[in-house]
Amino acid sequence: MKLEICIQELEFTFVNEASLDKNVENVYIGDLLSMVMRKANEDSLWLTVQTHVNAIAVAEMLDFAAIVFVEGLWPDEDAITKANDLNIPLFVSQDDAYILAKKLAQKGI
């Protein structure tokens, strides 16, 4: 599914400047970075509370489609800058990860 279609009706705030022309094949929920690196697949939408610049580095290493910061958490300024450089879309959702996962599942992801 195209990211642009995936995020429709989810009331995300689009935080930065990055292309939405990406594919979303999976969703991964996690905050321990080694666990994320061990388990997550490429083209994932990553739901996390890690708002710092190292989260952007992990998303880049794993070729994630985008990061969604859950529960209204806002990414750090240097994280936004790095995500702009690396063309990684960042979103903020007011939902918690469980609620958001259910909405994404309903969309067929």
Place this chain on the structure above:
Amino acid sequence: MKKVYQIEKDNYEDAGQASRDIKMTLKTLGLDPKVLKRVSIACYEAEINLVIHSNGGTITFDLDDEGTVHLSFDDVGPGIPDITLAMTPGYSTASKKAREFGFGAGMGLDNMKNCATTFTIQSSCEGTHLQMTFV
């Protein structure tokens, strides 16, 4: 092709830049995406370990004529007192600061070993030397 990167202790802001450069280099050269993912994960984990745990060090990247990727991580201490314990999934000595950044799950060395084709590590108080290859 050989490249050497200097890694600074506690520099969380730039952590991952060497791994990213190595990944982009190998991607440009057309490395198999599955191998590339293993290299990327192991390299990032090891780079983060240099930032979190060492007094600074280097990453040496080499791609030989047969397409094997070689990565070496060499620091100047303080060393790992018990490598067997450090290799145990879930065991971590990461600082509170590192944990706040989402590190310190105690899975880094185990992730590296699972990703690499060969994995060797030696450590003393003078430094830790980690070598990995990827086929």
